[in-house]
Amino acid sequence: MLAKPRFRWLPMPYHSILLLVTWLLLNNTLAPGHLVLGTILALGIPLLTSGLSHPQPALHKPVKTARYALMVLGDIVTANVEVARQVMGPLDQLHPALIAMPLDIEGDLPITLLASTVSLTPGTVSSEVSQCRKFLYIHALSMTDEAELIATIKERYEKPLMEIFSC
Amino acid sequence: MNFILELVVSVFLLVGGIFILVGSIGLMRLPDFFMRLHAPTKATTLGMGGLLIASMILFTLREPGHISVHELLITLFLFITAPVSAHMMAKTALHQKLKMISRTRGQALVEPASQQMAPSGETVESGKS
Numbered sequence: 669m670l671a672k673p674r675f676r677w678l679p680m681p682y683h684s685i686l687l688l689v690t691w692l693l694l695n696n697t698l699a700p701g702h703l704v705l706g707t708i709l710a711l712g713i714p715l716l717t718s719g720l721s722h723p724q725p726a727l728h729k730p731v732k733t734a735r736y737a738l739m740v741l742g743d744i745v746t747a748n749v750e751v752a753r754q755v756m757g758p759l760d761q762l763h764p765a766l767i768a769m770p771l772d773i774e775g776d777l778p779i780t781l782l783a784s785t786v787s788l789t790p791g792t793v794s795s796e797v798s799q800c801r802k803f804l805y806i807h808a809l810s811m812t813d814e815a816e817l818i819a820t821i822k823e824r825y826e827k828p829l830m831e832i833f834s835c
Numbered sequence: 836m837n838f839i840l841e842l843v844v845s846v847f848l849l850v851g852g853i854f855i856l857v858g859s860i861g862l863m864r865l866p867d868f869f870m871r872l873h874a875p876t877k878a879t880t881l882g883m884g885g886l887l888i889a890s891m892i893l894f895t896l897r898e899p900g901h902i903s904v905h906e907l908l909i910t911l912f913l914f915i916t917a918p919v920s921a922h923m924m925a926k927t928a929l930h931q932k933l934k935m936i937s938r939t940r941g942q943a944l945v946e947p948a949s950q951q952m953a954p955s956g957e958t959v960e961s962g963k964s
Binding site: 690693694695696744745747748749751752755756759762763764765766767768783784785786787788791793794795796797798799800802803805807809811814 | 864904929
């Protein structure tokens with residue numbers, strides 16, 4: 669028989685922080701009243717919903733995560749400029765392609781993050797993941813070399829994500 | 836409100852507007868569904884970013900002692916929803932086997948992808964990891 673999990677007053681600390689920050693941002697204020705109300709919500713909602721959450725691999729490397737987020741942000745800017753240029757340029761110079769990228773990364777959350785990153789960055793949209801979770805299908809707007817594209821994604825996004833989740 | 840502030844805000848608004856316009860032009864100009872997906876998911880993200888930065892600067896500096904940062908929340912929601920909706924649309928398009936323009940490489944992958952199988956087509960270990 670499974671032992672009843674110990675009751676915890678703070679089941680999801682990161683979610684609590686996120687909820688409080690979101691509440692304060694939504695109201696666009698730092699007024700004491702909203703701080704109190706936000707704190708009550710940030711403590712109360714996780715107590716009610718923690719039973720619904722799926723266990724996810726924990727984040728152990730906040731610095732690496734922040735650096736990854738900043739890098740992705742920078743890449744989004746370059747991606748936008750790049751795509752804008754391709755869209756406005758001659759269309760017959762675009763070489764669209766559908767590729768299958770073998771995944772080394774495991775777990776639903778890491779794969780989701782990788783797929784989202786791929787969608788937000790230069791010229792690629794992730795379109796499907798195989799049922800065995802070993803291949804990610806990617807549509808590229810303009811691809812010169814398949815091996816090079818896969819190598820770039822692996823080196824630039826998959827490796828840091830694997831380090832972050834240490835898998 | 837001084838001139839410099841107006842200038843900076845206008846530049847951000849213009850840049851944002853241009854990127855959103857380019858996204859819409861791409862939506863109209865690109866030849867097939869999969870390629871069209873690229874324009875709105877990317878170009879508009881930066882366009883929205885420009886508009887939101889302009890809004891943050893304007894409302895923070897217009898009244899002294901008033902900080903406006905709830906635009907960050909829009910950015911957060913945009914970053915969460917944009918790739919997910921793009922993925923869902925691409926996935927649906929694959930399953931519907933929408934036509935890609937003929938020079939698209941790797942079209943053989945449409946079949947296994949729509950079955951959620953590995954690219955070789957054979958049923959590799961089907962157990963979920």
